[in-house]
Amino acid sequence: MATDCEAWLNANPVEAEDLSDSFVSGEEDNAGSVVNKNIKNEINGNWLSSSSNSIHEARLKAKAKRRLRKNSSRDSGRGDSLSDNGDVVRGTSVAPTSPKSKLLDRKSRLGKGRGLPKKGGAGGKGVWGRSGEVYELQTVDQKDPNYDEAQENCVYETVVPPLEERDFEKTVTPIVQEYFQHGDTNEVAELLAGLNLGPMQSEVPSLAVSLALEAKASHRELTSMLLADLCGPVLSRSDMENSFDKLLLELPDLVLDTPGAPQLVGQFIARAVSDQILSKTYVEGYKGRVDCQYTRASLDRATVLLKMSKGGLRIDNQWGAGGGQRPVMQLIKEVNLLLKEYILSGDSKEAERCLRDLEVPHFHHEFVYEAIVLVLESKGEKTLKMLLQLLKSLSASSVITVDQMRRGYERVYMDIAEINIDVPRAYYILEQFVDKSFSMGIIDVKLRDLCPCRGRKRFVSEGDGGVVKLESY
Numbered sequence: 512m513a514t515d516c517e518a519w520l521n522a523n524p525v526e527a528e529d530l531s532d533s534f535v536s537g538e539e540d541n542a543g544s545v546v547n548k549n550i551k552n553e554i555n556g557n558w559l560s561s562s563s564n565s566i567h568e569a570r571l572k573a574k575a576k577r578r579l580r581k582n583s584s585r586d587s588g589r590g591d592s593l594s595d596n597g598d599v600v601r602g603t604s605v606a607p608t609s610p611k612s613k614l615l616d617r618k619s620r621l622g623k624g625r626g627l628p629k630k631g632g633a634g635g636k637g638v639w640g641r642s643g644e645v646y647e648l649q650t651v652d653q654k655d656p657n658y659d660e661a662q663e664n665c666v667y668e669t670v671v672p673p674l675e676e677r678d679f680e681k682t683v684t685p686i687v688q689e690y691f692q693h694g695d696t697n698e699v700a701e702l703l704a705g706l707n708l709g710p711m712q713s714e715v716p717s718l719a720v721s722l723a724l725e726a727k728a729s730h731r732e733l734t735s736m737l738l739a740d741l742c743g744p745v746l747s748r749s750d751m752e753n754s755f756d757k758l759l760l761e762l763p764d765l766v767l768d769t770p771g772a773p774q775l776v777g778q779f780i781a782r783a784v785s786d787q788i789l790s791k792t793y794v795e796g797y798k799g800r801v802d803c804q805y806t807r808a809s810l811d812r813a814t815v816l817l818k819m820s821k822g823g824l825r826i827d828n829q830w831g832a833g834g835g836q837r838p839v840m841q842l843i844k845e846v847n848l849l850l851k852e853y854i855l856s857g858d859s860k861e862a863e864r865c866l867r868d869l870e871v872p873h874f875h876h877e878f879v880y881e882a883i884v885l886v887l888e889s890k891g892e893k894t895l896k897m898l899l900q901l902l903k904s905l906s907a908s909s910v911i912t913v914d915q916m917r918r919g920y921e922r923v924y925m926d927i928a929e930i931n932i933d934v935p936r937a938y939y940i941l942e943q944f945v946d947k948s949f950s951m952g953i954i955d956v957k958l959r960d961l962c963p964c965r966g967r968k969r970f971v972s973e974g975d976g977g978v979v980k981l982e983s984y
Contacts, residue, residue, distance in 0.1 A: 673709035680718065682706065687719050687737075691730045696740040703745050712746055716754035717761075720779055724769045729870055731775070735782045742788040751788050755780060759797075762805040773805045777812025784817060842871060846878050850885055854894060859904050866910060875911045879919025886944055887930060887937045895944060903951050917958055920945070924963055931965075938965040 652658065674682060683703075690699050703715065716738055723734035742751055758765075758776055765772040783789040794813050801807045846869075853862040866878065882898045889895065905911045923930075923941065931937040942962060949959040 671705070671707040673707050674711055676711065679708075679711045679714060683715060683718055684722065687722050690737060691726065691733060694733055696737050699737060700741060700745050703741070713750040713753040713757075715741070715746060716751055717757045720754075720758055720776070721761075721765065723779075724765060724772055724775055727870055728868065731779075735779065735786070738783060739786040739788055742786075748788060748790070751783065752790070752793065755783070755789065755793070759803075759806045759809060762803065762809060766805055773808040774812050777809040778816065780809065780813040781816035781820070784813070785820060837871075842869070842874055843877060843881070845869060846881050849878075850882055850898075853901060854885075854897060857897065859901050862901060863905060863908065863910055866905070872912075872915075875915040876918035876922065879911065879916055880922045883919065883923045883941075883944065884930065887934050887940050895940075895947075899944070899947055899951060899953070902948070902953050906953050916954065920948075920954060920958055921961070924961060927963055938963070 683706075686699055686702050690696070708715070719734050719737060723731045738751070742748065758779075762773055762776065765776075769775070780789065780794065784791060784793060794810055794817070797806075797810055801810065849862060849865050849869075852865075853859070866875070879902065882902060886895050886898055902911070902916075906913075906916060927937060927941060934940075942964060945954070945959055945962045948954045949956065
């Protein structure tokens with residue numbers, strides 16, 4: 512189209528001033544809105560040729576002319592172009608300026624930085640700086656009216672107020688009860704050292720012993736160990752003596768909650784003397800000065816234990832170790848002794864109490880295992896019936912849980928092949944014991960069906976007189 516327009520212009524020369532157009536944008540569709548009287552060959556924006564061209568052809572050529580101007584103005588490398596201000600720039604291209612001015616733009620020209628304010632927001636005119644920032648060493652002005660000479664060499668320390676009597680029990684009791692769970696004496700010493708007990712230091716042993724009186728034997732052993740470890744780093748020997756003196760005075764009240772408190776406190780005193788946290792003359796210092804019967808009974812118990820220790824008794828083992836702290840072989844021996852005592856006495860209540868005192872509920876499957884093995888090794892029906900009754904009572908009272916009972920039976924099922932080497936009739940006795948256990952409700956049908964049975968040969972031999980054998984081992 513541009514080539515046709517140029518050819519037509521060569522055929523019909525027109526003056527340069529006649530080619531001037533007032534339309535800059537080139538978007539108009541009606542060229543007849545502007546009439547130039549100086550142009551003779553243009554009527555209503557259409558070019559008229561001298562030849563017999565139609566008006567439609569003249570319109571197409573005018574449209575091609577406008578399109579040619581628009582393309583030349585947009586070309587950045589050739590021709591004339593128009594700037595944003597309307598000025599004609601020849602031969603060069605002018606990049607359009609951004610509508611937003613960059614005079615007040617504070618962003619980095621280099622593309623670096625995170626866009627944060629300078630100096631962390633502490634710089635600028637009329638700004639003293641960041642709060643708490645010191646630019647140089649401050650010297651004390653002695654002419655300052657607020658200057659105090661006594662504060663010049665002052666040392667500041669964190670002061671913990673002493674623990675009051677009303678808050679003592681609420682604060683120390685959770686520490687001792689938590690110690691019964693973890694058994695770490697160092698942690699208790701650190702907690703007590705940070706409390707600033709002050710005059711309440713002598714109350715710690717008496718509170719720990721009073722809590723242990725209502726607890727188990729393993730907790731009493733832990734309390735004796737705690738007192739031995741606290742004496743020195745946290746508590747002094749005088750604090751220990753004052754604390755036990757208070758315990759002896761409070762025995763009439765302690766007996767109301769714990770009837771055996773006098774004997775237990777006497778054992779604590781004997782253990783403390785053995786651990787050298789009380790003087791050896793502590794018990795002898797009360798001779799002739801005791802009026803309370805409970806205090807006298809406690810001191811007599813301590814005296815007897817100390818005399819027995821001279822004969823070889825170990826007082827440090829009087830409470831016994833806790834269930835989780837005992838060796839496995841020791842627990843097995845105690846379980847066997849418990850079962851043998853029950854076979855001799857037949858007292859199921861005493862056997863239940865002894866089993867509870869062992870404090871090993873996670874180890875009750877060993878009790879069930881040893882009981883069944885004792886039945887397999889016995890030769891009479893008496894042992895089988897007695898142990899069935901014992902297991903029935905322990906299962907009904909939930910001393911032995913269903914899981915521990917099941918584990919005890921399963922262990923016997925696994926070891927029955929080895930047991931049969933020493934006890935030839937072990938399979939037969941085990942089947943009888945399992946069937947009776949199921950009939951008494953000790954085990955369920957699923958556990959009964961798991962009982963192993965040995966393959967038997969039923970045949971008639973010449974010496975049996977034609978009688979079919981029921982069992983052959």
